[in-house]
Amino acid sequence: MAGVERTVRLTAWVRGHVQGVGFRWWTRARALELGLVGSASNLRDGRVEVNAEGPEAACRDLLTALRSGDTPGRVDSIVERWSEARGGLTGFVER
Numbered sequence: 001m002a003g004v005e006r007t008v009r010l011t012a013w014v015r016g017h018v019q020g021v022g023f024r025w026w027t028r029a030r031a032l033e034l035g036l037v038g039s040a041s042n043l044r045d046g047r048v049e050v051n052a053e054g055p056e057a058a059c060r061d062l063l064t065a066l067r068s069g070d071t072p073g074r075v076d077s078i079v080e081r082w083s084e085a086r087g088g089l090t091g092f093v094e095r
Contacts, residue, residue, distance in 0.1 A: 007085040010059040012050040013043075014066060014078050021073035023048055024094040030065045031092040034058040041095035052092070053085045 014023070024040040027050055031038060036054040043049055050066070052059050059082075065071075066078055 005055040005057060007054060008056045008059055009038075009083045009085045010050070010052045010063060011081040011083070012052075012063060012066060012078050013080075014048045014050060014075055015046070016076035017074040018048045018071070019046055019073075023071055023073050026072050027062075027066065028092045028094055031062055034061055036062060037089040037092055039089075039093045039095050053087070053089055 019042050024042070027040040027048070031040075031050075031052055034054065036052040036058055038050070038052040041049045041051075050062075052062055063078070063080060066075060069075075
């Protein structure tokens with residue numbers, strides 16, 4: 001359908017100094033501003049895994065924000081994966 005934006009799932013693994021600095025809270029705030037649902041979770045290896053679902057443009061905006069240099073802490077690199085939205089998510093949580 002013309003004018004209907006595709007709903008996608010963005011998974012981003014963020015490496016750097018991103019734990020214990022408010023990074024997940026900041027990511028949650030940006031995601032909610034963009035109308036996305038999902039989560040930001042600390043991983044044992046020091047990375048943060050971000051899962052976000054919503055309109056593709058909003059997910060791309062979140063990825064741009066994560067790479068902007070305006071995040072708490074320091075982002076060294078981001079590995080991203082795009083897939084079809086799974087659905088069933090509500091809100092955006094920190095884990």
